[in-house]
Amino acid sequence: MSLPQENTSQQRAAADDATGDIESLRADARDEIDSSSAVVEAAATLTRGSAMLVVKRGPNVGATFVLNQPVMNAGRHPASEIFLDDITVSRRHAEFRTENGEFRVVDRGSLNGTYVNRATVDSAVLANGDVVQIGNFRLVFLTAEAP
Incomplete structure (x- = not known):
């Protein structure tokens, strides 16, 4: 008689997992909707040859970082740009590097890694719309075309 109860417990656990997955997807969708207007507004401010990062997910959604120096450090250190x-x-x-009109992200030996479009990278050239993940932050890379 205990076998059906075990199945019921397993079924409940599976249902809880599925519900958690659905809630996670809903949260991701809400983040996408909430941050899309911030991304559009930020993109409108770019001049040719310039670039910025917009926080799409993380503690400060909508924050922007203009990539206006040859090398800009990203991290938890208070002196990070x-x-x-x-x-x-x-x-x-x-760090984010700008050389010869290209923007590149380089991991500096971080514990959790750096990702571009959900793929782990040591170094990658960025294209308009790429999503860089650093810890719990997802940053959208935006650039205006060079003249």
């Missing part, structure tokens, strides 16, 4: 205050971010997590 791109300050990402979350325990999932290393103090000196990554």
Whole structure:
């Protein structure tokens, strides 16, 4: 008689997992909707040859970081040009480099890694619309075309 109860417990656990997955997807969808207007507004401010990062997901959704120096550090260290205050971010997590009209993200040996479009990278050239993940932060890379 205990076998049906075990199945019921397993079924409940599976249902709870499925519900958690659905809630996670709903939260992701809400983040997408909430941040889409911030991304559009930020993109409108770019001049040719310039770039910025817009926080799409994380503690400060909608925040922008203009990539206006040859090298900009991203991390939890207070002196970082791109300050990402979350325990999932290393103090000196990554850097964004600008060379010859290209923008590149380089991981600096971070604990949790750096991702571009959900693929882990040591270094990657960024294209307009790429999503860079650093810890719990997802940052949309936006650029205006060079002249």
